[in-house]
Amino acid sequence: MPSPEAQCQRCHSRLEAEDLRCPVCALPTPRPPRAVDRERARVIRCSNCGSAVAYSVEAQAPKCAFCASEMRTETQEDPIDQADRFVPFEVGTDQAHEALRIFLGKGGFFRPKDLASRAALDSLRPMWWPGWKFDAQVEATWTADTDAGSHRSDWAPHSGATHLVLNDILVSASRGLTQAETQKLSPSYNLAKAKPKPEGPPNAQVELFDVTRSGARRQILAAVELTARGHIARSELPGRRHRNLHAAVTLSGLETAHYALPAYVLAYRYGKKLYRVVVHGQDPSCVLGEKPLSWAKVAVTVLVALALLVIVFLVIQAS
């Protein structure tokens, strides 16, 4: 069994104490060998009553036929991981409220004029949403079609290899917040300030990691692949357009940490409808959410645009 701080010998990724194989490259984790110097037949005894133990299909474990006690064997554990680092709230409840007021005041042309004054706060919920942070090194080999070097066809094939160092990449495990919301919130967190205990408003809730360890690893590997593909598409490919990007990634040195990240989820009422807004827990200027549209303004704009088009058409016809 690897120690809690163990590393994979092949890809240098961090291993958990219960891992039988490396989750990234599948190398079996070492176990101290038991010395056997001569041949002998051993009867496995029940630790409870001392009678012989045999594997039972029904119990799917070694089971004593006399006292029915089962023996535990080491298998791949798949617990639900919990956050062990809490990024503290640096925005108070009042500041979050103020941030909402500013957000509503910034309106935009199509928003109702009285939005800031008539919107009524319905609920304000401080919460920590769960997320993984990972560091990894990626060797990626890729192929793609781009317009660079193309002849008769619009496309020409290219291939390449690249080395990426990914640091502090956040992957959301939240079910309460959408992917789009967590993506916009993520860049503004200062993970260096994380503490082992939650610090923030007393009524703040901690959203649990609702994912098993194996599920988490799948999501993290998918995120690594997505990040690598994004990097290749942005800065590795020649030409301006591309298609059929295939990337094969091999990770090394994958380290993950479980974070709880602060945010306020607010709901305000305008007219009869409820709208949701998320305020960042560390940066009050980072606010995302929905605002109602003023349909009257939209209708007037469309009518004006149509009228202009008709006039232009008539002028062209007349000339």
Added chain:
Amino acid sequence: MNLSCQSCGAQLVVADTLRTTTCPYCAAPSVVERPPTPDRPPPTFALGFVQTPQKARELARENLLRRSFWAPRSIRNASVEELRGIYVPAWLYSALAESEFSASIGENYTETETYTTTENGKTVTKTRQVTRTEWCPLQGRHTEYVPDVLVTASSGLPNEELEHLEPFDLRALRRYDDALVAGWISEDPSLPQEQCLQQARAEVTGLLRKRLSAFMPGDSHRSLEYSTRFHQESLVVCLLPVWVLALRHDPKAPPLHFLVNGQTGKVYGRVPTSWVKVALAVLLVLLVLGGLYLLLSHGKVR
């Protein structure tokens, strides 16, 4: 090999390839420990049996009956004569595979083509869009981990049969413990490690052809060639649960050999073909064809 039973002291006779035995006098299940050799290291992992013997019987019979259309009639009365749960040793291989490839990539483009045709007795010139393919050479590298390759380590279970029983769910892998195989038949590896390593590499090379085909850009590709180097290989023994069945259907014929994946319940076995049934079917088809031909030719004459 003679060993003494830990429970009653009786002499146990254990075959060289077996890892377990049951004392014929006191019925105590024993696990044999041997000093490891390169070709016979101690198992690292094992998968436990999940399918009960009753279920294995049902699955095998059901599978046989479903595929019995071309088989002799006696198959319908087949009964399980013998059923054994065996932990079969297999090598679990993983590696970092680095391939250099070259291929010809096809990129499609459309061209307008003029052609002449006859319409209402006149020759006219028309145009049409045709798709053509431009072939471009591409060289590159493809690197990835190959995690879960299983090849047999037992001379009793050919690799081809193991492939029919795969996949095994390796998420349920357990670290090998003598208690896992106690009371069951368990084999030690009987094939040389070097031979199995070559087999594993060959299996990965075959697998990589599919991976590389999917890796190629363009609309199509041809003459894909690649050479693969394997780095940081690992090869450990994993015991796999397999139910071995002998099904007797005809007292004169040898029993049918069936295998059931002890974890997932996947069945593999060959069903004999009844040549009488096949001959009858061929005759029937010929008769129907002949009848149709006669009918049609008769119709034409009239």
